[in-house]
Amino acid sequence: MSEYTDNLRDVFEWFGPITVRRMFGGYGIYHEGLMFALVSDETLYLKADEANVGDFEREGLGPFEYNKGGKVVRIAYYQAPEELFEDHELAAAWARRSFEAALRAQAGKRKSARK
Template identity: 55%
Template sequence: MKLAEELPEVFERFGRVSARRMFGGHGIFHEGRMFGLVSGERLYLKTDEESRAKFEAKGLAPFEYMRSGKLTPTSYVEAPPEIYEDREEAAHWARLAWEAVLRKGGAAARKKPAAGEMAATKAPQKKPATKKRSGANR
Protein backbone atom coordinates (compact mmCIF):
# COMPACT_ATOMS: atom_id res chain seq x y z
CA MET A 1 0.00 0.00 0.00
CA LYS A 2 1.23 3.49 -0.80
CA LEU A 3 2.06 5.82 2.08
CA ALA A 4 -0.57 8.44 1.18
CA GLU A 5 -3.28 5.74 1.39
CA GLU A 6 -2.14 4.68 4.89
CA LEU A 7 -2.23 8.15 6.45
CA PRO A 8 -5.94 8.26 7.38
CA GLU A 9 -5.26 5.27 9.64
CA VAL A 10 -1.93 6.64 10.91
CA PHE A 11 -3.60 9.91 11.92
CA GLU A 12 -6.88 8.39 13.19
CA ARG A 13 -6.38 9.88 16.66
CA PHE A 14 -5.67 13.31 15.22
CA GLY A 15 -8.74 13.52 13.02
CA ARG A 16 -9.92 13.02 9.50
CA VAL A 17 -7.26 13.47 6.83
CA SER A 18 -7.30 13.10 3.08
CA ALA A 19 -4.66 12.94 0.37
CA ARG A 20 -4.78 14.77 -2.96
CA ARG A 21 -2.37 14.23 -5.84
CA MET A 22 -0.26 17.26 -6.58
CA PHE A 23 3.17 17.96 -8.10
CA GLY A 24 4.10 14.29 -8.45
CA GLY A 25 3.26 13.58 -4.81
CA HIS A 26 0.31 14.09 -2.48
CA GLY A 27 -0.87 16.97 -0.32
CA ILE A 28 -2.20 15.82 3.07
CA PHE A 29 -5.25 17.78 4.24
CA HIS A 30 -7.26 18.24 7.43
CA GLU A 31 -10.36 20.44 7.44
CA GLY A 32 -9.52 21.63 3.94
CA ARG A 33 -6.01 22.86 4.78
CA MET A 34 -2.75 21.23 3.79
CA PHE A 35 -0.60 20.24 6.78
CA GLY A 36 1.62 17.63 5.18
CA LEU A 37 2.92 16.30 1.90
CA VAL A 38 4.14 12.98 0.60
CA SER A 39 6.99 12.89 -1.88
CA GLY A 40 9.03 9.83 -2.77
CA GLU A 41 7.08 7.78 -0.20
CA ARG A 42 8.23 10.10 2.59
CA LEU A 43 5.89 12.18 4.72
CA TYR A 44 6.73 15.79 5.49
CA LEU A 45 4.79 17.91 7.99
CA LYS A 46 4.29 21.69 8.08
CA THR A 47 6.52 23.63 10.46
CA ASP A 48 7.02 27.25 11.40
CA GLU A 49 9.44 29.21 13.59
CA GLU A 50 7.71 27.92 16.71
CA SER A 51 7.70 24.20 15.86
CA ARG A 52 10.66 23.63 13.54
CA ALA A 53 13.19 23.17 16.36
CA LYS A 54 11.28 20.10 17.61
CA PHE A 55 11.73 18.47 14.21
CA GLU A 56 15.37 19.53 13.92
CA ALA A 57 16.12 18.17 17.42
CA LYS A 58 15.25 14.73 16.05
CA GLY A 59 17.55 15.23 13.06
CA LEU A 60 14.69 15.35 10.57
CA ALA A 61 15.38 16.84 7.14
CA PRO A 62 13.31 19.50 5.34
CA PHE A 63 11.58 18.84 2.05
CA GLU A 64 13.70 20.48 -0.65
CA TYR A 65 13.22 21.05 -4.36
CA MET A 66 15.36 22.35 -7.21
CA ARG A 67 14.82 26.00 -8.08
CA SER A 68 17.03 27.89 -10.49
CA GLY A 69 19.62 25.14 -10.27
CA LYS A 70 19.89 25.02 -6.48
CA LEU A 71 18.20 23.11 -3.68
CA THR A 72 15.53 25.17 -1.91
CA PRO A 73 14.24 24.07 1.52
CA THR A 74 10.57 24.45 2.42
CA SER A 75 8.64 24.77 5.67
CA TYR A 76 7.80 21.04 5.49
CA VAL A 77 10.05 18.69 7.47
CA GLU A 78 10.15 14.90 7.41
CA ALA A 79 7.89 13.23 9.98
CA PRO A 80 9.57 11.10 12.66
CA PRO A 81 9.44 7.36 11.87
CA GLU A 82 7.77 6.44 15.17
CA ILE A 83 4.45 7.90 14.00
CA TYR A 84 3.87 4.78 11.88
CA GLU A 85 3.92 2.54 14.95
CA ASP A 86 2.37 4.77 17.63
CA ARG A 87 -0.95 6.52 16.94
CA GLU A 88 -0.53 8.89 19.92
CA GLU A 89 2.83 10.02 18.53
CA ALA A 90 1.25 10.44 15.12
CA ALA A 91 -1.49 12.64 16.63
CA HIS A 92 1.12 14.68 18.55
CA TRP A 93 3.20 15.44 15.42
CA ALA A 94 0.10 16.09 13.33
CA ARG A 95 -1.08 18.62 15.94
CA LEU A 96 2.29 20.39 15.77
CA ALA A 97 1.92 20.65 11.99
CA TRP A 98 -1.73 21.70 12.25
CA GLU A 99 -0.90 24.44 14.76
CA ALA A 100 1.75 25.77 12.35
CA VAL A 101 -0.91 25.91 9.63
CA LEU A 102 -3.32 27.75 11.91
CA ARG A 103 -0.65 30.25 13.00
CA LYS A 104 0.13 30.98 9.38
CA GLY A 105 -3.51 31.81 8.63
CA GLY A 106 -3.82 34.01 5.57
CA ALA A 107 -4.34 32.24 2.25
CA ALA A 108 -3.95 28.79 3.77
CA ALA A 109 -6.88 29.47 6.08
CA ARG A 110 -9.11 30.48 3.17
CA LYS A 111 -8.58 27.43 0.94
CA LYS A 112 -11.63 25.40 0.05
CA PRO A 113 -12.00 22.02 1.77
CA ALA A 114 -11.07 18.90 -0.15
CA ALA A 115 -13.87 16.91 -1.75
CA GLY A 116 -15.70 14.95 0.91
CA GLU A 117 -14.59 17.19 3.78
CA MET A 118 -17.05 19.34 5.67
CA ALA A 119 -16.47 23.04 6.06
CA ALA A 120 -18.18 25.30 8.52
CA THR A 121 -20.17 27.72 6.44
CA LYS A 122 -22.55 30.44 7.35
CA ALA A 123 -25.92 30.30 5.62
CA PRO A 124 -26.67 33.38 3.56
CA GLN A 125 -29.04 35.75 5.31
CA LYS A 126 -32.34 36.37 3.62
CA LYS A 127 -33.59 39.92 3.27
CA PRO A 128 -36.96 40.51 4.89
CA ALA A 129 -39.85 40.50 2.45
CA THR A 130 -41.30 43.91 1.68
CA LYS A 131 -44.90 44.58 0.82
CA LYS A 132 -45.54 46.15 -2.53
CA ARG A 133 -47.75 49.19 -2.43
CA SER A 134 -50.59 49.52 -4.80
CA GLY A 135 -50.75 52.61 -6.99
CA ALA A 136 -53.69 54.00 -4.99
CA ASN A 137 -51.66 54.39 -1.78
CA ARG A 138 -48.81 56.38 -3.30
Protein backbone atom coordinates in the same frame (compact mmCIF):
# COMPACT_ATOMS: atom_id res chain seq x y z
CA MET B 1 -3.51 7.43 -4.52
CA SER B 2 -0.82 5.08 -3.34
CA GLU B 3 -0.69 2.42 -0.67
CA TYR B 4 1.61 4.75 1.29
CA THR B 5 -0.88 7.64 1.30
CA ASP B 6 -3.82 5.30 1.98
CA ASN B 7 -1.98 4.09 5.10
CA LEU B 8 -1.75 7.68 6.39
CA ARG B 9 -5.48 7.61 7.16
CA ASP B 10 -4.71 4.89 9.72
CA VAL B 11 -1.56 6.61 10.96
CA PHE B 12 -3.46 9.83 11.72
CA GLU B 13 -6.67 8.15 12.93
CA TRP B 14 -6.32 9.60 16.46
CA PHE B 15 -5.66 13.08 15.02
CA GLY B 16 -8.76 13.16 12.87
CA PRO B 17 -9.88 12.70 9.28
CA ILE B 18 -7.47 13.61 6.52
CA THR B 19 -7.82 14.01 2.79
CA VAL B 20 -5.10 13.40 0.24
CA ARG B 21 -4.76 15.43 -2.95
CA ARG B 22 -2.33 14.91 -5.79
CA MET B 23 0.07 17.81 -6.35
CA PHE B 24 3.31 18.32 -8.31
CA GLY B 25 4.34 14.66 -8.43
CA GLY B 26 3.51 14.17 -4.75
CA TYR B 27 0.54 14.54 -2.44
CA GLY B 28 -0.80 17.20 -0.11
CA ILE B 29 -2.25 15.95 3.18
CA TYR B 30 -5.15 18.03 4.50
CA HIS B 31 -7.16 18.26 7.69
CA GLU B 32 -10.25 20.48 7.77
CA GLY B 33 -9.30 21.80 4.33
CA LEU B 34 -5.83 22.97 5.40
CA MET B 35 -2.60 21.33 4.20
CA PHE B 36 -0.44 20.28 7.16
CA ALA B 37 1.73 17.65 5.48
CA LEU B 38 3.01 16.47 2.14
CA VAL B 39 4.32 13.26 0.65
CA SER B 40 7.14 13.15 -1.86
CA ASP B 41 8.94 9.99 -2.96
CA GLU B 42 7.09 7.93 -0.32
CA THR B 43 8.39 10.23 2.45
CA LEU B 44 6.12 12.16 4.80
CA TYR B 45 6.90 15.79 5.62
CA LEU B 46 5.05 17.86 8.21
CA LYS B 47 4.46 21.63 8.30
CA ALA B 48 6.95 23.56 10.44
CA ASP B 49 7.32 27.13 11.64
CA GLU B 50 9.19 29.01 14.37
CA ALA B 51 7.06 27.40 17.08
CA ASN B 52 7.71 23.75 16.18
CA VAL B 53 10.82 23.61 13.96
CA GLY B 54 12.94 22.86 17.04
CA ASP B 55 11.05 19.58 17.49
CA PHE B 56 12.25 18.44 14.07
CA GLU B 57 15.78 19.71 14.56
CA ARG B 58 16.13 17.94 17.94
CA GLU B 59 15.21 14.69 16.19
CA GLY B 60 17.75 15.34 13.39
CA LEU B 61 14.98 15.55 10.78
CA GLY B 62 15.70 17.57 7.67
CA PRO B 63 13.60 19.97 5.63
CA PHE B 64 11.86 19.18 2.37
CA GLU B 65 14.07 20.37 -0.49
CA TYR B 66 13.75 20.30 -4.23
CA ASN B 67 15.78 21.50 -7.18
CA LYS B 68 14.39 24.40 -9.20
CA GLY B 69 16.45 25.70 -12.08
CA GLY B 70 19.70 24.44 -10.58
CA LYS B 71 18.97 25.92 -7.13
CA VAL B 72 17.97 24.00 -4.03
CA VAL B 73 14.70 25.31 -2.62
CA ARG B 74 13.57 24.60 0.95
CA ILE B 75 10.01 24.97 2.10
CA ALA B 76 8.53 24.89 5.61
CA TYR B 77 8.00 21.13 5.80
CA TYR B 78 10.27 18.69 7.64
CA GLN B 79 10.59 14.94 7.47
CA ALA B 80 8.32 13.16 9.93
CA PRO B 81 9.87 10.85 12.53
CA GLU B 82 9.58 7.17 11.63
CA GLU B 83 8.22 6.32 15.08
CA LEU B 84 4.90 8.02 14.37
CA PHE B 85 4.02 5.28 11.86
CA GLU B 86 3.83 2.79 14.74
CA ASP B 87 2.33 5.01 17.47
CA HIS B 88 -1.10 6.63 16.96
CA GLU B 89 -0.69 8.91 19.99
CA LEU B 90 2.67 10.19 18.76
CA ALA B 91 1.31 10.62 15.23
CA ALA B 92 -1.61 12.68 16.58
CA ALA B 93 0.74 14.90 18.59
CA TRP B 94 3.03 15.62 15.62
CA ALA B 95 0.05 16.17 13.31
CA ARG B 96 -1.58 18.55 15.80
CA ARG B 97 1.58 20.70 16.05
CA SER B 98 1.93 20.78 12.26
CA PHE B 99 -1.74 21.63 11.80
CA GLU B 100 -1.30 24.47 14.29
CA ALA B 101 1.69 25.70 12.23
CA ALA B 102 -0.53 25.63 9.13
CA LEU B 103 -3.19 27.62 11.00
CA ARG B 104 -0.60 30.23 12.03
CA ALA B 105 0.65 30.49 8.44
CA GLN B 106 -2.90 30.96 7.21
CA ALA B 107 -3.55 33.68 9.82
CA GLY B 108 -0.34 35.43 8.76
CA LYS B 109 -1.47 35.44 5.13
CA ARG B 110 -4.79 37.02 6.12
CA LYS B 111 -3.01 39.81 8.03
CA SER B 112 -0.75 40.49 5.02
CA ALA B 113 -3.74 40.63 2.68
CA ARG B 114 -5.47 43.26 4.88
CA LYS B 115 -2.51 45.66 4.77
